[in-house]
Amino acid sequence: MKIQTPLILVNFKTYLEATGRRAVSLARTAEKVSRETQVSICVAPQFTDIITVVKNVEIPVFAQHIDPIEPGSYTGYVLADAVKEAGAVGTLINHSERQLKLSEIDTAVRIARRKGLVSIVCANNQSISAAVAALKPDMVAVEPPELIGTGLSVSKAKPDIVTATVRLVKEVNPTVTVLCGAGISFGEDVAAALRLGTEGVLVASSVVKAKNPYRVLRAFAEKAKQTFERER
Amino acid sequence: MKIQTPLILVNFKTYLEATGRRAVSLARTAEKVSRETQVSICVAPQFTDIITVVKNVEIPVFAQHIDPIEPGSYTGYVLADAVKEAGAVGTLINHSERQLKLSEIDTAVRIARRKGLVSIVCANNQSISAAVAALKPDMVAVEPPELIGTGLSVSKAKPDIVTATVRLVKEVNPTVTVLCGAGISFGEDVAAALRLGTEGVLVASSVVKAKNPYRVLRAFAEKAKQTFERER
């Protein structure tokens, strides 16, 4: 599956505001904004909600994590085949809240590739981003964990990390799509991220916990569109 | 929720034979046997499959694991609220393939209790069983990991572990239901487990990977019923 860029991925985390029926409702909002703006918006609900979200919207659905395992005796683990059959088109790997050993990232990326799942590997800084690029994922998302949930965006507070990530990742592997995330709260943060050379953003609390998620996401998408067209 | 005993819990693990559509199909088989024999049969599918299995069968559905977390920023984790809203009535905790730190087991049991999820905590041996009983779960399941998947049943190969577990758990906490598992392959293994004082069994590969899961499960259920009636 090819995901169109610029890309906004909404990570539902384990927020109650995006669990169960509310996951479906938020995914529908994302789909609406995507249709209206023609910007690619993906959602990453919890494992239990993937199948219902997939049935209710046509935008791409991601898992938040897969385990680096093959089918077998792994009670309580998350199997790529299960995520795939539930309808997910891709998965986050190594989110800063769910970090893996390096060899596990390598295995998870290989499994995702083999199963046809788009892999987005998260990294805390530019050197880690360069490291994961060597594992040949589809996308790398740099997210300084100290900014996650702060409302202080990586693209405004730490532009150097974003710029360095884009440069280092492309040096190692020019085919990898670079995203950034952490603290993205305003349309301007999205615009800044794209101007710094990324092709998309990861967002979470600013959308999920917003009084009006539609309005926030719509602002993000419009800024993404404007900026992306101007930059080309 | 009160689960009737004797109880047979079928753990689907991450077997391909019990993933996605095949999870629903296997759950239907379990429901059929449960109806025919009037023995309580529960199923524990993967997270992604819980909601679909719940929609398709009326027997109790368990999660294979929950994380010891509250709603929030826990990308890739398994939230009790999500499992509950998907329709699970309970959860395994600390399966030998998905072991937790002791304080995490304590937290997971408390969360399950608060959310109204039946907690089945797994333990490798009798002293660990006694330890977890002190945390007041609903059920303790002793499963010596060295027997899992072997076809050599705990109730036949290590009856002393089962007997000791029943005794020690009841000493610590007489209200805890004791189950056993690992290697249960024949009706006679189920019978032996109940005669040793347990109120149910955990099964997995012998059912999931059987050529005819219906026949295997039916034999388990019949033996469970006969033995349970005789023992009382």
Added chain:
Amino acid sequence: MKIQTPLILVNFKTYLEATGRRAVSLARTAEKVSRETQVSICVAPQFTDIITVVKNVEIPVFAQHIDPIEPGSYTGYVLADAVKEAGAVGTLINHSERQLKLSEIDTAVRIARRKGLVSIVCANNQSISAAVAALKPDMVAVEPPELIGTGLSVSKAKPDIVTATVRLVKEVNPTVTVLCGAGISFGEDVAAALRLGTEGVLVASSVVKAKNPYRVLRAFAEKAKQTFERER
């Protein structure tokens, strides 16, 4: 080895003030106080410092942790045999900063017993204390992690946890020695701990980071002695 009670165990953690030469110096201070007051004071330096501390003092030396492993291919792990040959008489297990899976605690306690190392298993609250008592360690130390390093002592701030721990542990296993820790900063905190039924305390920052560790430890030891004699 039998450790005399009341007992004060000074955990050096990975504080620079108690690393290398400074570990030896602090251990000598502890030995001096122990001699002067006739109260049993033990020290738990870092792994690298055990052997030098043992050579320089005659008070009991503990490891801060052992891994649940036998000799073999475990690069970077802490082997009970190595800790024992270095001269340690015992070890902490499952400190809240170095928690283990439940089955690992069970294995570590068994290994310690077999090697003749005194095992002190740490627990975050009373129900976890009761759980670990079922594994038959020599001592259980209840340390609510939210109080560690606060200067607010468990014996003053949460006396109920200490009392409940003593009661529950003794119910499960009357031969287990109960200690408590977290926030112990004044002689009065030590006295309170003993009055609540414990036989000793774990201390760390209040001694290690004190301007005058001798004075702090001396006050602890004197209060321990007075209280213990009065209580009997």
Added chain:
Amino acid sequence: MKIQTPLILVNFKTYLEATGRRAVSLARTAEKVSRETQVSICVAPQFTDIITVVKNVEIPVFAQHIDPIEPGSYTGYVLADAVKEAGAVGTLINHSERQLKLSEIDTAVRIARRKGLVSIVCANNQSISAAVAALKPDMVAVEPPELIGTGLSVSKAKPDIVTATVRLVKEVNPTVTVLCGAGISFGEDVAAALRLGTEGVLVASSVVKAKNPYRVLRAFAEKAKQTFERER
């Protein structure tokens, strides 16, 4: 500290044959071979033994692991400062038996660099080797875990992995020294490793568990010397 190449690093793991007094004895053997052959031989004893080994030999001593922590409240962890003060000149990081999360490897490499410890990061295959090279350690050691302890050497059984590692690591970072390990049992395995472009080897059981460690190590060193001189 600059470690001379070609380099043979003897990992003592947690083998009883290399614990305590026997660690010192084996280190002396390594020193003897190093003197006789003028080949750089380093030893990596357990944490508890570092200080004694350092006092008894003049060859470089490595830790088997450091934790990615700063001084503070980390009971049971391995602090770089402690390892350094004990006299180690470097450390293994991410050995396949003691793997770290990717961000932990990044932090451990940075801490080692700041403390003046030589960092040898282990990797399971060529793409992981390339990934860790991006973190700028001093050395990368490729060790396919499936060959460790088999007697089947990586340089004979999987020469492609070694060649690819050398190439990929140098592309990412030409200043990184490349080592290999796993299954090195004969002098010829060492020679093959150097011919494939590495500058040294990691060895363990073939030396530690040998009837005559001196003879094995001497053969390794001689082959290393011959091959290295011929290759230049």
